[in-house]
Amino acid sequence: MGFDVAAVLGLFGLTSAFALVALVLAGWMCWRIAEKAGLPGWAGAAAILLTLTGIGSLISLILLWVFAFMRWPRDSVALAGAAHAPMPSGMAPPAPTALPPPPRVLADRRGWMLSGGGVTLRFDDSRAAYTLTGVAAGGPDELVLADPSVGQPHARLLTAAGRIGLQDLGSPGGTYIDGARLLPAHGPRDITAARTLTLGNVELALSRT
Amino acid sequence: MMTVIGWLIGLSMFALMAILVVHVLFALLLIVPSWRIFERAGYSGLLSLFHLVPAIGPFIVMAILAFGDWPTGEGRPKQAGS
Numbered sequence: 001m002g003f004d005v006a007a008v009l010g011l012f013g014l015t016s017a018f019a020l021v022a023l024v025l026a027g028w029m030c031w032r033i034a035e036k037a038g039l040p041g042w043a044g045a046a047a048i049l050l051t052l053t054g055i056g057s058l059i060s061l062i063l064l065w066v067f068a069f070m071r072w073p074r075d076s077v078a079l080a081g082a083a084h085a086p087m088p089s090g091m092a093p094p095a096p097t098a099l100p101p102p103p104r105v106l107a108d109r110r111g112w113m114l115s116g117g118g119v120t121l122r123f124d125d126s127r128a129a130y131t132l133t134g135v136a137a138g139g140p141d142e143l144v145l146a147d148p149s150v151g152q153p154h155a156r157l158l159t160a161a162g163r164i165g166l167q168d169l170g171s172p173g174g175t176y177i178d179g180a181r182l183l184p185a186h187g188p189r190d191i192t193a194a195r196t197l198t199l200g201n202v203e204l205a206l207s208r209t
Numbered sequence: 210m211m212t213v214i215g216w217l218i219g220l221s222m223f224a225l226m227a228i229l230v231v232h233v234l235f236a237l238l239l240i241v242p243s244w245r246i247f248e249r250a251g252y253s254g255l256l257s258l259f260h261l262v263p264a265i266g267p268f269i270v271m272a273i274l275a276f277g278d279w280p281t282g283e284g285r286p287k288q289a290g291s
Contacts, residue, residue: 026268029275036250036274038284061238068242072249074284162251163281192281193249 023048038073075190111209112164117147117202122209125159132157132199149173149200156188163192173200236260243270251280 027045034044047063111124121143123130130141134150143157151171158165165188168175175182176198177191191197197204243257252273259269 022268026271029268029271032275033271036279036283064239065242068245068249072284074282192251193245 023051034067036074037067038075112159113207113209114143114197114204115207116196116204117145119145121145121204123157123159124209125162125164128159130157130159131155134200145199145202145204147200147202150202151200154199155182158188163190165189166191166194166197171200175199232263233261236266239267239270246274249281250274250277251282252277 027048030044030048031041032044034047035041047060047067050059050063051057053059111122114121114123123143127141130143131139131153132143132145132150132155133153134145134147135152136142136144137152142153145154151169151173153169154171154173155169155175156167158167166175166177166182167188168182168184168186170184176196177189177194178196179198182189191206194206197206239260240257243260244254247256248254256273257270259273260266262269
C-alpha cells in the first residue's frame with residue numbers, strides 16, 4: 001500500500017485511529033461551541049488541534065480558561081438593540097427597551113434577587129426593564145436602594161427569558177460588575193453570570209430566587 | 210508471607226489513592242472553566258462534573274454544549290437540520 005496510514009498517524013504522534021477519531025470529534029464539537037458563543041468556528045477547532053503540537057494539551061487548557069471568562073460576541077449582539085445614550089441627572093429616564101429573546105429557549109422561570117446593604121430586591125422577567133434608584137419616584141418598575149451614594153435613577157436592569165442586562169445611567173456614584181466599572185458608554189452588559197453588583201457604596205449579591 | 214501481601218495491598222491502595230487524587234486535581238482544572246461556560250450557556254454548572262468521568266468525561270461535556278440548545282441563546286442563527 002503506497003499510502004501508509006500507520007506512518008501518517010505516527011507522524012502526528014497519534015497512537016491509534018481511535019485517537020484520530022476522538023480528535024476530529026472534539027474539533028467538530030468545539031467548532032459548534034465557538035459558533036454558539038459568537039466566535040468563528042475555526043477558532044474552537046484550532047484550539048483542539050493545538051494538542052498535536054509539542055506543547056500538547058497545555059495550550060488548549062489555557063484557551064479553555066480564556067474562553068470561559070472572556071467576553072463572548074454573542075452577548076454583545078444580544079444586548080446591542082437595547083443600548084441607550086447616558087442620561088443627565090434629573091431628567092426622566094428614557095423608555096425602557098427589552099432584551100431580544102433568545103431564538104430557542106428552555107426558559108428558566110426563576111426570578112432574580114439582589115441582596116446587600118440591608119435590603120433584598122426581587123425581580124423577574126415579567127417586566128422588560130427595571131430602574132435602580134436611590135429614591136422612589138412612584139414608578140411600578142423601580143427597585144429602590146435607599147442610599148445617598150445611589151443615583152436617582154442610577155442604573156437600568158433589562159430582562160429577557162433567563163438573562164439579565166445592566167446599563168449604567170451616568171450616576172456619579174458609579175456602577176461596577178464583579179468589581180469592573182460599567183460606564184454609560186458601554187451600554188447594556190449581560191450580567192447573567194455576574195456575582196456582585198456595586199451601585200455607589202452599596203454592594204449587592206446577584207442570585208436566583 | 211502475610212507481611213509481604215500486606216505491603217503489596219498497602220502499596221496498591223496508596224497507588225490507587227494517588228491516581229484518584231491526581232485525576233480529581235486535573236479534573237478540577239477543567240471543571241472550573243466548564244462550570245462558568247455552562248452557566249453562561251444557561252445550563253446548571255453541575256453538568257461540568259461530568260469531567261470526573263474517566264476518559265470520556267470531557268467528550269460528554271463538549272457534546273452537551275455543542276449539540277444542546279443553549280437556554281440563554283446562541284450567537285449564530287439556527288439553521289434547518291442543524
